[in-house]
Amino acid sequence: xxxxxxxTAAAKKERSTAAKWSRRGFIGAGVxxxxxxxxxxxxxxxxxxxxxxxxxxGGAGEELVNSWVKIGADNIVTAIIxxxxxxxxxxxxxxxxLADELDADxxxxxxxxxxxxxxxxxxxxxxxxxAPFTMNAADWIEPTWDGLFTxxxxxxxxxxxxxxxxxxxxxxxxxxxxxxxxxxxLIGAAADEWGVPASEITTRDSTLIHSGSGKSAPYSxxxxxxxxxxxxxxxxxKDPKDYRLMGKSKRRTDIPAKVxxxxxxxxxxxxxxxxxxxxxxxxxxxxxxxxxxxxxxxAEAAKGMPGVQQILNMGSFIAVVADGYWNAQQALNTITAExxxxxxxxxxxxxxxxxxxxxxxxxxxxxxxxxASKGDAASAFADAATKLEAEYSAPFLAHAPMxxxxxxxxxxxxxxxxKCDIWTxxxxxxxxxxxxxxxxxxxxxxxxxxxxxxxGAFGRRLENDYVTMAVRVAKATxxxxxxxxxxEEDTQKALYRPADVSRFKGGLDAGGxxxxxxxxFTQRHDPAEASVPGIYDIANTSVRVAEAPLHxxxxxxxxxxxxQQGFFIESFIDExxxxxxxxxxxxxxxxxxxxxxxHKGVLEKVAEMSNWSAPRGEGIGLGVAIVESFGTVGxxxxxxxxxxxxxxxxxxxxxxxxxxxxxxxxxRNQIEGGIVFGLTAAMYGEIELEDGAVKQSxxxxxxxxxxxxxxAIEVAIINSGTVPIGGAGEPGTPPAAPALANAxxxxxxxRLREMPFAKQFA
Amino acid sequence: xxxxxxxxxxxxxxxxxNMPILWVxxxxxxxxxxxFGCGIAACGACTVHLDGEPVRxxxxxxxxxxxxxxxxxxxxxxxxxxxxxVQQAWISEQVPQCGYCQSGQIMSATALLRDNPAPSxxxxxxxxxxxxxxxxxxxxxxxxxxxAAGLETAQSEDEAQESAA
Amino acid sequence: xxxxxASMAALGTLLIAACGGSEVQEPVEQIIIAEPGEAASxxxxxxxxxxxxxxxxx
Numbered sequence: 002x003x004x005x006x007x008x009t010a011a012a013k014k015e016r017s018t019a020a021k022w023s024r025r026g027f028i029g030a031g032v033x034x035x036x037x038x039x040x041x042x043x044x045x046x047x048x049x050x051x052x053x054x055x056x057x058x059g060g061a062g063e064e065l066v067n068s069w070v071k072i073g074a075d076n077i078v079t080a081i082i083x084x085x086x087x088x089x090x091x092x093x094x095x096x097x098x099l100a101d102e103l104d105a106d107x108x109x110x111x112x113x114x115x116x117x118x119x120x121x122x123x124x125x126x127x128x129x130x131x132a133p134f135t136m137n138a139a140d141w142i143e144p145t146w147d148g149l150f151t152x153x154x155x156x157x158x159x160x161x162x163x164x165x166x167x168x169x170x171x172x173x174x175x176x177x178x179x180x181x182x183x184x185x186x187l188i189g190a191a192a193d194e195w196g197v198p199a200s201e202i203t204t205r206d207s208t209l210i211h212s213g214s215g216k217s218a219p220y221s222x223x224x225x226x227x228x229x230x231x232x233x234x235x236x237x238x239k240d241p242k243d244y245r246l247m248g249k250s251k252r253r254t255d256i257p258a259k260v261x262x263x264x265x266x267x268x269x270x271x272x273x274x275x276x277x278x279x280x281x282x283x284x285x286x287x288x289x290x291x292x293x294x295x296x297x298x299x300a301e302a303a304k305g306m307p308g309v310q311q312i313l314n315m316g317s318f319i320a321v322v323a324d325g326y327w328n329a330q331q332a333l334n335t336i337t338a339e340x341x342x343x344x345x346x347x348x349x350x351x352x353x354x355x356x357x358x359x360x361x362x363x364x365x366x367x368x369x370x371x372x373a374s375k376g377d378a379a380s381a382f383a384d385a386a387t388k389l390e391a392e393y394s395a396p397f398l399a400h401a402p403m404x405x406x407x408x409x410x411x412x413x414x415x416x417x418x419x420k421c422d423i424w425t426x427x428x429x430x431x432x433x434x435x436x437x438x439x440x441x442x443x444x445x446x447x448x449x450x451x452x453x454x455x456x457g458a459f460g461r462r463l464e465n466d467y468v469t470m471a472v473r474v475a476k477a478t479x480x481x482x483x484x485x486x487x488x489e490e491d492t493q494k495a496l497y498r499p500a501d502v503s504r505f506k507g508g509l510d511a512g513g514x515x516x517x518x519x520x521x522f523t524q525r526h527d528p529a530e531a532s533v534p535g536i537y538d539i540a541n542t543s544v545r546v547a548e549a550p551l552h553x554x555x556x557x558x559x560x561x562x563x564x565q566q567g568f569f570i571e572s573f574i575d576e577x578x579x580x581x582x583x584x585x586x587x588x589x590x591x592x593x594x595x596x597x598x599x600h601k602g603v604l605e606k607v608a609e610m611s612n613w614s615a616p617r618g619e620g621i622g623l624g625v626a627i628v629e630s631f632g633t634v635g636x637x638x639x640x641x642x643x644x645x646x647x648x649x650x651x652x653x654x655x656x657x658x659x660x661x662x663x664x665x666x667x668x669r670n671q672i673e674g675g676i677v678f679g680l681t682a683a684m685y686g687e688i689e690l691e692d693g694a695v696k697q698s699x700x701x702x703x704x705x706x707x708x709x710x711x712x713a714i715e716v717a718i719i720n721s722g723t724v725p726i727g728g729a730g731e732p733g734t735p736p737a738a739p740a741l742a743n744a745x746x747x748x749x750x751x752r753l754r755e756m757p758f759a760k761q762f763a
Numbered sequence: 764x765x766x767x768x769x770x771x772x773x774x775x776x777x778x779x780x781n782m783p784i785l786w787v788x789x790x791x792x793x794x795x796x797x798x799f800g801c802g803i804a805a806c807g808a809c810t811v812h813l814d815g816e817p818v819r820x821x822x823x824x825x826x827x828x829x830x831x832x833x834x835x836x837x838x839x840x841x842x843x844x845x846x847x848x849v850q851q852a853w854i855s856e857q858v859p860q861c862g863y864c865q866s867g868q869i870m871s872a873t874a875l876l877r878d879n880p881a882p883s884x885x886x887x888x889x890x891x892x893x894x895x896x897x898x899x900x901x902x903x904x905x906x907x908x909x910x911a912a913g914l915e916t917a918q919s920e921d922e923a924q925e926s927a928a
Numbered sequence: 929x930x931x932x933x934a935s936m937a938a939l940g941t942l943l944i945a946a947c948g949g950s951e952v953q954e955p956v957e958q959i960i961i962a963e964p965g966e967a968a969s970x971x972x973x974x975x976x977x978x979x980x981x982x983x984x985x986x
Contacts, residue, residue: 088861088898252857252920259862260846260853262796262836266863269795277793279965295956304961307779314957324964326799327786328779403800403808403863403897442952456798456863457897477955480964488801666857670903674860677899700805700895709888711901 057081057116064224066186068120069179070099071113072224076207078105081113083121083171084162085428086255087455087462088674089730090667091167093253098172098663101246102180102239105220106206112254117160117430117450124154125170126161133528136725158431163463163557165631165728168663173725181236183227190226191218241661248720250666255454265453267426270409272481281310283474283484284329287318287494288340289694291553295319298338306332313477314338320474326485343693347552350500350689354394357502357523360549369521369545373533376541381517385508387580391573393505395565395756397553397688398498399695399703404456405491408471411481412441421448421472426455428462436465437472459678460557464496492703493695496556497688499524503569508541513581515574515592518542523549524565528630531562534570536629538594552690559678560731563630567735568683568742568756571626575743576752585743586613586625586638599658599721600627603636606656606717611638620644621651622748626739633659633727637676637736639712643748647762650680650712650741657716657732660723668729669716675733676714681706683738684759767828769794770838780826784818785809787825788835796836796866800895807894810867811835817874819893836866839873849873852907855917860898868894872908881912 062074080096115121128150192199258264308328313320323329408425471484501524508517578588627636640652685704689696697703800808804819812834875890909915
């Protein structure tokens with residue numbers, strides 16, 4: 002199925018739901034109107050922009066038409082993007098969506114990062130995170146949900162980028178409506194001025210046209226007047242057949258700066274008014290074991306080191322402030338310290354895995370929390386013709402974004418009281434502000450967060466531990482500091498994708514069908530459905546979660562629970578297929594349950610792409626896995642060569658159904674990257690514990706997949722038209738590890754039940 | 764006082780000769796295109812050229828630059844600001860995601876293509892495997908190198924649109 | 929509704945994580961050697977270091 006073939010189906014499906022989107026309120030407008038929200042209430046002239054106007058559109062000749070778009074005197078349309086740009090392309094694609102509805106000239110569209118301001122909360126993203134079941138609410142309740150989540154979003158500082166959600170939430174429910182509403186306001190202004198009906202005015206390439214009178218004008222001519230027009234909270238949105246930018250592989254707007262070395266990341270922060278030579282840098286060291294404190298330090302040697310300005314024992318960490326990062330780090334390296342004793346009984350990796358197994362053993366046959374239940378899985382297992390038992394495990398993982406954790410902060414007294422400015426790479430700028438406010442005892446309003454590009458994040462930058470540290474140092478010094486973590490600190494003192502153990506007892510009937518599925522593990526965080534094999538029709542299912550201590554702090558890591566569960570579930574399904582003597586891909590197709598047309602589609606597509614049925618040479622094998630995550634269904638086939646002992650990955654084929662893809666080339670880039678991320682974890686990813694501390698420290702022992710090991714990757718997109726549409730950033734990752742493990746089994750007969758794989762062939 | 768040229772500009776600096784070039788470039792000269800990734804020459808994010816040869820600036824002391832020429836990502840474009848063939852290919856193939864490692868990738872690729880105008884896949888592996896991309900853009904980096912070398916045709920924006928139709 | 933309750937709990941967790949502890953923590957020990965902008969790298973520590981400016985724990 003090509004994208005061409007499915008376009009019509011997508012068009013039909015989208016058309017049928019277009020009305021639903023347009024019922025949604027213009028959220029920003031509601032918020033700016035003072036919280037009296039709500040939906041369907043036209044916003045009065047003057048209200049939509051408020052005090053934001055000066056900060057966002059302060060330039061000469063600039064007019065803010067609504068909170069997401071401004072139009073300059075030069076007819077440049079600027080899309081104001083509430084999400085951060087961490088490589089996922091959201092800035093560009095959200096601008097594409099807004100510009101398409103606005104009928105803007107793409108060559109004259111620019112992108113602006115929205116400031117860290119409560120007006121730019123992404124309430125629909127928050128809603129997708131915490132209450133995805135409300136995303137397709139009934140008409141009568143929709144205004145209530147919308148209003149509730151706008152208020153909650155404001156309270157929760159929900160300016161957040163994560164969950165593969167920017168395009169499918171903010172894009173669909175905010176940027177498109179903003180673009181369409183702005184277009185309608187421009188038309189209204191032109192109609193008033195020209196004395197013609199609004200219905201006779203058309204738009205194209207940032208131009209208003211009245212063909213009857215021959216009048217036309219650039220948007221900029223009516224930008225000021227448009228701002229006085231009533232804002233429509235439910236403008237009509239385009240049919241897919243009318244898309245001019247959506248669904249097209251427009252080039253990303255952030256890439257030119259990134260190939261010239263001109264893109265600013267958090268670590269590149271310059272402080273206005275502070276000379277380069279006067280900026281100070283902080284190197285920091287936290288205690289090696291989580292939850293412990295610095296009890297004493299010996300900094301005698303560091304005092305005499307070049308460039309050192311201050312040495313701080315902050316209790317929870319040590320900081321050296323110097324005239325440059327290198328000097329600061331060199332001095333820090335000479336400091337010795339004593340730390341408080343850890344209360345955690347877990348000292349080693351073996352201790353942690355023993356804790357998982359103890360918890361699972363203690364839960365017995367029916368203990369723990371039931372995550373999913375259907376039929377009688379225990380009896381079905383007892384009666385099964387063929388019984389399978391398997392235990393899988395996955396280790397802790399660090400995020401390891403290429404830009405090490407850093408934060409620049411300046412806390413100072415002014416005539417207007419204490420103020421703080423922060424420059425940092427963050428997925429949650431308003432939460433960063435709250436964290437800083439808490440650490441400083443200041444009000445949110447006195448803190449300004451500047452958030453440039455992120456040099457990777459993968460969930461790490463949803464946390465604010467580093468922001469708190471930087472502002473505490475900056476408060477102590479009273480002058481601006483740029484805190485940079487060493488890669489060692491970044492690897493060893495972070496928050497982690499949790500390790501886990503997962504046990505299965507499966508039963509096949511005489512025909513080889515999986516009729517009993519008993520599973521228990523200990524780590525369930527998010528999304529809740531990740532551990533449920535819901536795509537398959539299994540008559541008797543029991544999924545349980547036992548409670549176990551976790552030595553290292555948790556944080557979301559690209560695809561979150563799917564990163565382990567994808568491996569556990571899809572490896573076990575493969576074992577069932579093998580036990581049944583079936584072809585693993587065929588077996589999956591036959592097992593699909595209700596509402597799985599998309600799953601069938603991606604499996605059939607990936608079979609075709611990989612030429613699945615064609616025989617491979619001795620020692621070469623194919624493995625398949627399918628995982629639905631973040632609204633996208635993805636199937637991957639990996640071809641691996643085991644003839645030289647260890648796995649050599651040759652090819653990856655991926656078929657992804659996200660419903661409708663807004664930028665196909667950008668989507669493919671995300672899936673390719675998600676696959677490499679998953680394969681890196683599969684081959685090498687492992688954070689181990691020694692004496693309660695993380696053993697790995699840098700890329701020499703926390704290895705990444707590199708160019709020479711990366712297989713060829715081919716990604717196919719299926720636009721099935723499902724609404725709401727699916728995400729791009731995470732869904733490529735979960736199928737990669739199980740597809741590789743399954744391929745290794747096919748090629749060598751060796752079943753891998755532990756991640757990572759490479760060391761098992763050393 | 765250490766004398767060297769940076770991106771063609773003669774420079775003399777009163778700085779610690781042991782300080783890695785990375786920090787001199789970023790914090791003394793204010794050129795932030797060169798990135799800190801690991802500090803132990805294991806990731807390539809800090810790659811610059813020293814007399815044309817790619818080096819890991821996080822682990823190369825300033826003293827090594829005495830009397831020599833440093834080129835950073837800021838010096839890769841032509842004097843008129845025209846992007847190099849490698850940079851143009853990085854755009855046509857839409858290589859970067861977060862972009863943080865890409866300065867180093869471009870410096871490594873630039874050196875490869877100068878010495879080897881028609882690299883094989885193995886040549887690319889050998890020259891580029893010191894550079895980590897955590898976003899996983901290796902496929903596109905490989906393709907962009909071939910495009911820059913003239914071995915493959917650049918993807919135009921229109922073609923990208925067609926493929927998505 | 930149970931799912932909604934669980935979701936709201938998740939949001940609460942997110943909020944708590946976002947805010948962290950609201951307790952303002954002062955440095956346990958602060959050793960001041962030089963000010964920014966001074967030729968700190970040239971300054972000998974004996975000249976620059978004030979006499980034991982270490983602050984007591986709060």
